[in-house]
Amino acid sequence: MSILITGRTLGLSILIVITIAILYYMQQSFSGKMPKLRRLQAVDAIEEILGRCVEMGAPAWYLMDTVDMTTPSVLAPTVATFQILSYTARMAARLGAKFFVPVTQGLAYSIANDIVEEAYKAEGNPEGFDPFGTVMYLPAGADRMYIINHMWSEQIAGAFFLGSWYHTAVIFTENAARVVALMLGGTDTTHNIPFLVAICDYSLIGEELYALGAFVSEDPTQTASLAGQDMGKYIALILILLGSILATVGFDISGIFAW
Amino acid sequence: MSERLYKIQLPIFLTALFGILMILEHFFQMPSVVAGFNVTMRSFVTIVSAAALMLGIIFLTIAHVRTISEKKSEWYYSIFYIVSLLITAGLGMVGVRNESFLWIYNNMTSPIGAALYSLTAFYITSAAYRVFRARNWSASILLVCGFIVLMMLIPIGAIIFPPVVPIGEWLRSFPSSAGFRGMIMGTSLGVMGLGVRVFTGRQKEHLGIREERAGGE
Numbered sequence: 001m002s003i004l005i006t007g008r009t010l011g012l013s014i015l016i017v018i019t020i021a022i023l024y025y026m027q028q029s030f031s032g033k034m035p036k037l038r039r040l041q042a043v044d045a046i047e048e049i050l051g052r053c054v055e056m057g058a059p060a061w062y063l064m065d066t067v068d069m070t071t072p073s074v075l076a077p078t079v080a081t082f083q084i085l086s087y088t089a090r091m092a093a094r095l096g097a098k099f100f101v102p103v104t105q106g107l108a109y110s111i112a113n114d115i116v117e118e119a120y121k122a123e124g125n126p127e128g129f130d131p132f133g134t135v136m137y138l139p140a141g142a143d144r145m146y147i148i149n150h151m152w153s154e155q156i157a158g159a160f161f162l163g164s165w166y167h168t169a170v171i172f173t174e175n176a177a178r179v180v181a182l183m184l185g186g187t188d189t190t191h192n193i194p195f196l197v198a199i200c201d202y203s204l205i206g207e208e209l210y211a212l213g214a215f216v217s218e219d220p221t222q223t224a225s226l227a228g229q230d231m232g233k234y235i236a237l238i239l240i241l242l243g244s245i246l247a248t249v250g251f252d253i254s255g256i257f258a259w
Numbered sequence: 260m261s262e263r264l265y266k267i268q269l270p271i272f273l274t275a276l277f278g279i280l281m282i283l284e285h286f287f288q289m290p291s292v293v294a295g296f297n298v299t300m301r302s303f304v305t306i307v308s309a310a311a312l313m314l315g316i317i318f319l320t321i322a323h324v325r326t327i328s329e330k331k332s333e334w335y336y337s338i339f340y341i342v343s344l345l346i347t348a349g350l351g352m353v354g355v356r357n358e359s360f361l362w363i364y365n366n367m368t369s370p371i372g373a374a375l376y377s378l379t380a381f382y383i384t385s386a387a388y389r390v391f392r393a394r395n396w397s398a399s400i401l402l403v404c405g406f407i408v409l410m411m412l413i414p415i416g417a418i419i420f421p422p423v424v425p426i427g428e429w430l431r432s433f434p435s436s437a438g439f440r441g442m443i444m445g446t447s448l449g450v451m452g453l454g455v456r457v458f459t460g461r462q463k464e465h466l467g468i469r470e471e472r473a474g475g476e
Contacts, residue, residue, distance in 0.1 A: 003287055012286045018448065022455045070304050076450045079457065079465045086464035106312030113318075114467030132322040137315030141368070144375045153332075167379045174382045177389065188446040190439050198390035206442040210449030213464075214456065222461050225452050232448040 009259040017235065022228030029220045035227035042184055043215050045202035046088055049158035049182045050097045058157035059098035061181075062088060063147070063172060066164045067108035074164045076210075077188050078108060081163040082115055083213035088160060089119035093128055097158075100133075102147060104140040144168060151175045161185040161200065162209060165192045173199040186212065267468055271460040278458055320344065404430055 004012070025035060053060040062085060067078045085101065092099035101116060103109040113135040120129035138146055148171065151159075159176045161169065165187040176183055177199055185196030186204025197203045204212055207229070214222040246253050277300055283289065284297050323337035350360040391406075393399040410416030411427025456462035 005286060005288060008286050015282075015451065018451050019455055022452055023459075026455075026459070026461070070308055076453055079462075080449075080453055083462060083464040103315075105308070106310075106315040107308040109315040109318075110311045111465060111467065115464065118467045132318055132325060136322060137319045139319075141372050141375065144378070167376065170379055170382045170386050174386050174389075188442075188449070190442050190446075193442065194390075195386060199386060205445075207445035207449030210446075210453050213462070214452070217462065217464070219461060222456055225456055225461070228455075229448040229452040232451065233445070236444050 007258055010256060014232075014235065018228065018232040021231035022225045025224045025226075025228040026221045029224035034220060035224055037223060037226055040204070040208060040212055040215055042186065042202050042204050042208070042212050045184050046084075046160075046216070047091060047095075049160070049184060050088070050091050050095050052182050053097045053157040054095050056157040057098075058155055059100050060092060060158040060160070061147075061151070061156050061176075062099065062101045062160045062162070064101075064103065064108070064112075064163035065161070065168050065172075066166055067103060067105045067112075069105065069107045077164040080210045080213045082111060084160075084162055084209075084216060085112060086115050086119055087216040089116040090123055093120045093123035093125045096125075096128070101135040102138045102143055103135060104138055104143050106137065109135065109137040144171060147172060148175050151179055151181075155179055156181045158182045159184075161187070161196060162204070163187065165189055165196065167192075169195045170199075267463065267466070268460075270466050271463060275458040275460070278454065316344070 028035075050060055064078065064081050064085075066074050067081075068074050069078055089099060089101075091097075099116070101112055103112050113131075116135050117126075117129050117131070120126050120134075151172075152175070156176065156179060159172075159181045161173055161176075161183065162185070165185075166189060169185075169187065169192040173183060173185060173195060183200040184202045184204070185200030186209045187193060187196055188206050188209055190206070193205055197205065211226050211229075214226055217223070243253055280293065280297055280300075284294060289297075320341065323340050325331075326337040327334050327341075347360070347363055350357055350363065354360065387405075391398075391402045393402050407423055408427045408430060410420065410423045417424050453462070457465070
């Protein structure tokens with residue numbers, strides 16, 4: 001009996017190669033060799049949005065939509081979003097911006113609450129954190145009316161739409177656009193990327209959501225890991241070209257997926 | 260036990276251990292002991308999640324009680340919340356198959372949810388108006404493609420201009436699919452990078468930890 005599950009050898013091989021590439025670049029960063037990376041516009045957008053909120057005396061909202069951490073496809077973007085939340089909350093505490101984080105799932109609520117509280121403490125502004133109001137648990141479904149209503153009544157000046165977004169992406173971003181909030185949107189759910197890109201002032205497309213977390217971490221090792229991910233793109237590009245050529249000349253390559 | 264060990268190192272170690280076990284289970288034939296252990300771990304997630312939900316409800320209720328006691332704006336809605344919570348939770352504890360509880364779910368929760376979901380249609384319309392404006396070349400291409408696909412999907416579109424169907428189908432099958440697949444590949448690579456950073460303990464903000472770092476420490 002084979003130890004490997006049939007049909008998963010190729011996936012495992014690619015996973016190992018990319019993991020080694022990521023670890024290699026992380027290791028390189030220890031010796032000060034940093035790969036050249038494009039700076040994401042969203043990094044500066046966070047400060048701009050919070051700065052606008054401080055100037056206007058209006059709150060900044062950090063919305064994450066679906067944060068069901070028991071669903072694997074939602075877990076990864078949620079963890080990535082928590083890292084950005086940590087940075088954003090610290091900056092909000094530093095600048096003195098009113099910050100509000102509604103969360104629709106219990107487990108994510110506990111984590112987000114901890115992250116924001118720690119951020120306010122780290123910035124020497126613990127009194128700026130309201131344990132019952134800065135991060136608020138809103139049951140999924142009921143959150144929509146609360147968020148729409150309060151977006152209008154509080155006239156928010158800035159909003160972050162990051163994480164795993166579904167149909168509420170349209171509802172919330174459209175309302176935020178109507179109250180003229182400056183917005184940063186980013187998701188990895190492919191069918192909602194177009195809405196966030198079109199409506200938000202700044203946007204993160206797909207994997208940029210994961211990259212932003214590493215960028216704002218101020219940790220060179222994390223930033224360097226992004227270069228390792230790019231190796232995966234090169235591998236994908238080579239495999240696509242190779243597969244296209246082989247398929248065009250009539251070579252059947254479907255067999256390799258059955259290994 | 261030092262604070263750093265149980266607050267930082269232990270959670271990172273446990274995350275890496277359980278995460279790697281789950282990955283191994285996907286690729287390898289695992290002994291039944293390990294497979295059973297993984298199933299138990301997954302049920303733990305549900306239990307922890309339920310406990311965290313209670314925490315969320317308690318904090319939300321405290322916030323509403325505070326709103327009532329301080330007579331903040333629209334405080335009367337908070338009374339409505341507390342009364343609804345008590346009735347629904349009370350009936351739910353009697354039994355989730357209880358007739359009254361099911362009546363609330365079927366006749367109140369479910370239709371309200373459907374009504375809220377239906378709001379999307381109206382917002383999509385106004386969002387489409389915002390998006391589909393020929394401000395520049397890129398927006399114009401988006402406008403033309405969006406219009407073709409829309410015409411393809413509505414019955415009258417094919418009657419007015421029949422070629423709209425093959426063109427729309429081509430747009431959806433080739434440029435659109437290719438773009439989406441590229442995004443999915445990029446996202447998968449992003450998830451791999453995230454996994455490596457979390458398992459190696461470089462990324463730990465999800466644990467509520469953000470350490471100040473110096474250089475490439």
